[in-house]
Amino acid sequence: MKKIFFIPLMIAVLSPQAFAQNPPRDADAEAVRAMYTRYSNVIKKRGFTCFQGGENLRAFRFSGDYDEIQVSIAREKKNRATEFRTTLTKNGRIEERVFSFNNTNPNYPVTAVNTVVAWLLSRTIMEGESRGESENREWKSPYYGWFAAGYHRAHDTVKIYPEKREGGYYFGMSATYDPSRLTEQPYMPLRFGDYMTMDIWAVADTAPERRNYVNEHFFNFDIMFYGSHRFTRSGQSTRRVVYGFYTGMEFFRPGWKDNVLLWSHDLYRDQPHIQYMIWRAVGWGLTAQWNNSTGSYSASFMAGLGPSINSSLFAISWDAQDEQNRSPLFQSLTGSKQNYYYSTAYPVSAMLAAERLWRLRLSMGYNFCFFLSSDPAIKGEWAWDILQIFKPSAGVYLLDNLMLNFNYERWYVHSMLNGDHLSHTWNRLLMELRYVVR
Amino acid sequence: MAFIFSFGANAFPAGDEPFSIALLDTTAGFTVLRDLNNEGFFEPMRAPVTYLTAPTPPVGSGFFLTSALTSSNENDMANFSLLGKNSLDQNFRFAWQVEKGSGITEDALSRVLDLAVQARTGDVNGVALDNAVSRSDVTGFSFTFNSDGEEAISGYSLSMNIGPSQRHYFWRTFGELMFLNSLGVLNYFLIQREDNMVDWEYKLNREDARKKITDGWCLDTNNFRTNSIYHIYSGIIYYQTARSNNYGPWGSFVWTFAASTFWEYIGEYREQVSTNDQIFTPMGGVIFGEGLRQLGLWAERSMPRGFARGLVCFVLDPMRIVNRQLDRWVGESFVVNVNFVNPAQSMISKAVLEGRR
Structure with missing residues (x-):
């Protein structure tokens, strides 16, 4: 029995492989590795994030724009020479050079590394490049979004919302800074400013006597301070998720001029309305995107909290006498006629969208915000407000970048002040032409 | 030099x-x-x-x-x-x-x-x-x-x-923020004096200065737009000033907070320090200041050279344009x-x- 085990053991131990020397190190392969490593170490210090895999290296820089570099180095032995075919693609500009070294020189790998790295860096360090000088190449833009103009009309369940019988001119824009989507990397960490969204819209009244000011206006800025991007591709289908922590500010106000559109003015004294300003100190958000042969689909969600200033339905319908009797939560000074209170806001938003479904874009959005009075100096008084916005929309692409969009919004506000409750609903309709930028 | x-x-x-x-x-x-x-x-x-x-x-x-x-x-x-x-x-x-x-x-x-x-x-x-x-x-x-x-x-x-050296950038940031706050003081005491007098509580003397410090901070009663637009815009300019003087986002936030604090204690010495201003000025500065700065950088690389590009970049990030010119004057x-x-x-x-x- 012992022989049965001993003989195979000896064969294994004494086999030629066991005595063979370690295979000679592939100096060329090591040189290529060193080229990648030294090059990436330098450009990392200049703000690039590098990913090395197999026979190529990809690097990205997001600081306010999008820079993309791809490097591939192929090696080939030709008698006494070793060739390194080096290709550098920077923002769509492709350059290639073949370096040849005498491989009988024992120091040639060091020389090769120094030379190839120097060439790569010399083609990389070119500050002040502009897209204007790069018409013939594809330099991808990190922004996408739209500009829109249209007709907007709002009315409520009781009356037409502040003298808007005629509706108003609508102007809006949305921009998303999202450079990581261009990388198609399976994973990328995102740092401060690597993902931002900006939404702005305003409505100008059509009434000639009020055309000199903008009425309703809104903005929302969110900036990511820590997050991740994940991407997978399967055939023609792609899936991408961006999630992380954000900070942002959201603002809505029904009137521009302080001295006209205050609660005490006719426009608002008799009209329910809401205005708010939220600093979303911390928000957690997720955006998922799917692309396949039928279209593009996306889902987004964000929840956060932070200090805010907002109005209440209880702060309307006052005359000068009532002003003296209002709740101290409403911080107005005599004469300043404000109707807001300081609060903590808990905003939540969600959106589902299908894009390029045939020529259509369909979306469904929902916004919720709970405002809770938070002025520590005022005791025994409390208030809260709930704002809910439900917003389906449908659009059709007339041209590749031009879309006719219909947007309906139902705004619901519920106010509580010291146990009393009020609520109100507005309906809004928007018809707009969107110029879409990808 | x-x-x-x-x-x-x-x-x-x-x-x-x-x-x-x-x-x-x-x-x-x-x-x-x-x-x-x-x-x-x-x-x-x-x-x-x-x-x-x-x-x-x-x-x-x-x-x-x-x-x-x-x-x-x-x-x-x-x-x-x-x-x-x-x-x-x-x-x-x-x-x-x-x-x-x-x-x-x-x-x-x-x-x-x-x-x-x-x-x-x-x-x-x-x-x-x-x-x-x-x-x-x-x-x-x-x-x-x-x-x-x-x-x-x-x-x-x-x-x-x-x-310029980092020390130069420090003093230039300091000087520019002082200058911007000085413009604010001129506006506060001369142009919009009537509006601002409403919540004046202190005079320029040692007792009131001490009282202002001991009174602490409070939520103010300024109008909605001052609180939500003007203070945020001040924060944007403060932030972009520091950012264009070679400071990163965190350093620029610190400068923005410092400039806001200076304004609240010294510029508006007649009012109690406003908690909401101390929140919305620096945070608005960071959020919008960084966003607009990045948009300006992108516009500069994307638009053809000319007046329109200069105007867009100046509107989005005016202090970067100013400081870049200063850099050109002192750098080589x-x-x-x-x-x-x-x-x-x-x-x-x-x-x-x-x-x-």
Whole structure:
């Protein structure tokens, strides 16, 4: 029995492989590795994030724009020479050079590394490049979004919302800074400013006597301070998720001029309305995107909290006498006629969208915000407000970048002040032409 | 200028190996190296410095630093050359040129000496490629091949930008924020005095100042738009001021908060400090300031050069445009050529120098 085990053991131990020397190190392969490593170490210090895999290296820089570099180095032995075919693609500009070294020189790998790295860096360090000088190449833009103009009309369940019988001119824009989507990397960490969204819209009244000011206006800025991007591709289908922590500010106000559109003015004294300003100190958000042969689909969600200033339905319908009797939560000074209170806001938003479904874009959005009075100096008084916005929309692409969009919004506000409750609903309709930028 | 360019010779890394520096001004009447030596410029290097009055070639592993004055078109140019040899037996030469009397003469010399000291104990390729090019002040880089083929590099060329020092940026940020707050004070006390008087509680005296501090912060009663638009816009300008003075997002936030605090305590000394302003000014500054800054950077690279681009960039990030112009006024670029010198060439160079002398 012992022989049965001993003989195979000896064969294994004494086999030629066991005595063979370690295979000679592939100096060329090591040189290529060193080229990648030294090059990436330098450009990392200049703000690039590098990913090395197999026979190529990809690097990205997001600081306010999008820079993309791809490097591939192929090696080939030709008698006494070793060739390194080096290709550098920077923002769509492709350059290639073949370096040849005498491989009988024992120091040639060091020389090769120094030379190839120097060439790569010399083609990389070119500050002040502009897209204007790069018409013939594809330099991808990190922004996408739209500009829109249209007709907007709002009315409520009781009356037409502040003298808007005629509706108003609508102007809006949305921009998303999202450079990581261009990388198609399976994973990328995102740092401060690597993902931002900006939404702005305003409505100008059509009434000639009020055309000199903008009425309703809104903005929302969110900036990511820590997050991740994940991407997978399967055939023609792609899936991408961006999630992380954000900070942002959201603002809505029904009137521009302080001295006209205050609660005490006719426009608002008799009209329910809401205005708010939220600093979303911390928000957690997720955006998922799917692309396949039928279209593009996306889902987004964000929840956060932070200090805010907002109005209440209880702060309307006052005359000068009532002003003296209002709740101290409403911080107005005599004469300043404000109707807001300081609060903590808990905003939540969600959106589902299908894009390029045939020529259509369909979306469904929902916004919720709970405002809770938070002025520590005022005791025994409390208030809260709930704002809910439900917003389906449908659009059709007339041209590749031009879309006719219909947007309906139902705004619901519920106010509580010291146990009393009020609520109100507005309906809004928007018809707009969107110029879409990808 | 010496105040502005305080990069200084203190940046030299102290080497373990002893070495010496030999200085030689090769043009009669142009004694820039002697003057720098007399001013103690080389002292931080902790190396014996010899000012040569006769062209004696240096010995050992030291630096041989020479200056020469040349005239090109309208300008007199100061040419510098630094010859050295390192522990790998590499002979190298750094050569660079600045205008005679330029404010960056010392800073350029500092940076080259910094590279030369690194090259004493390491591969010159490594110093040029890995250390120098990774610096953000290197704005251009090229190299030359040996004339007998493509197998080796004979030298590098680095374009280095000498901008203001970090200390300069600090004081410039401070000055600009003071200036902006001063404009705010003019507006507050002169233009919108009537509106602002509503919540004045303190007078300009020691008792009220003490009371203002002990009263602490409160949520203010200003109108909605002042709280939500004007203060945020102030924050944007504060943030972009610091950001365009070479501070990162976190440093710029600290400056924005400091400027807001200054405004609340000093600018608006007649009012109680506003908690909401102290939140919305710096945070609005960070959120919108960074967003608009990035948009401005992108617009600058995307739009064709011209008035429209300038206008868009100025609207999005005015302080970056202002500070970039200031940088151009006080900063300057120069090109350093780094060459490998074989021993024979090194001797020839020295012989030429001797001949010139």
